[in-house]
Amino acid sequence: MDGRYEVIGSQGCGSAIVEMALVRAGLPHDVTELPYLADGPGRDRLLALNPLGQVPTLVLPDGRVLTESAAMLLHVADVAPDAGLTPAADAPERAAFLDVLIRIVAAIYPTFTYGDRPEIWTGPGEAAATLKARTDERRLAVFRELDGRLAGASRFAFGERAGAVDLYLAAMVFWRPGRATFRRETPRLSAIAEAVASEPELGAVLKRNGLAEG
């Protein structure tokens, strides 16, 4: 582990977003893949590091642990300011960038927390189906709102280089409601995701995580 980051994650999960950031920053890292919901030593270790038992969880080279993906991306940007993961602190687009980034983790990511396994929150039955349907609706509404906000964006959400917001979009367009819906309903987000995937080193991470077409 010396001098290396450890990304604890699962295929197709948000850990791919953190992996892309580390790749872009040129920071040495290892990926520990685990079925995060399956009981066993992997989950026991995950729970000891992150009481919510969520991935991604990031172990820094000095052993400190980060448990929120946006904190991980902002931390990587602090360590590697030239990687272009965030607009500079004094850039005019910085405030809007922060607002979109936090919207993604505060309003969109939790729709999966409560919608992926709705029955653990509601108990089985109709209430679970309703929670899943409502969180799916809410997610699409927030994505539509972001699509409108980023309508005037150029190649990426906040400039000509792939940054933190773009990395989220590149992974999330493969989650519910799925690639075809994003293409139809949120064309700007879809184009940004494609621009990220077309960058060879980022596209390779996405592909290895099963976040690719075909």
Ligand SMILES: N[C@@H](CCC(=O)N[C@@H](CS)C(=O)NCC(=O)O)C(=O)O
């Ligand atoms: N706020 C967390 C959310 C992470 C998250 O929800 N990850 C999913 C997998 S992609 C997960 O661990 N779900 C299982 C659970 O919430 O129990 C972040 O942004 O890192």
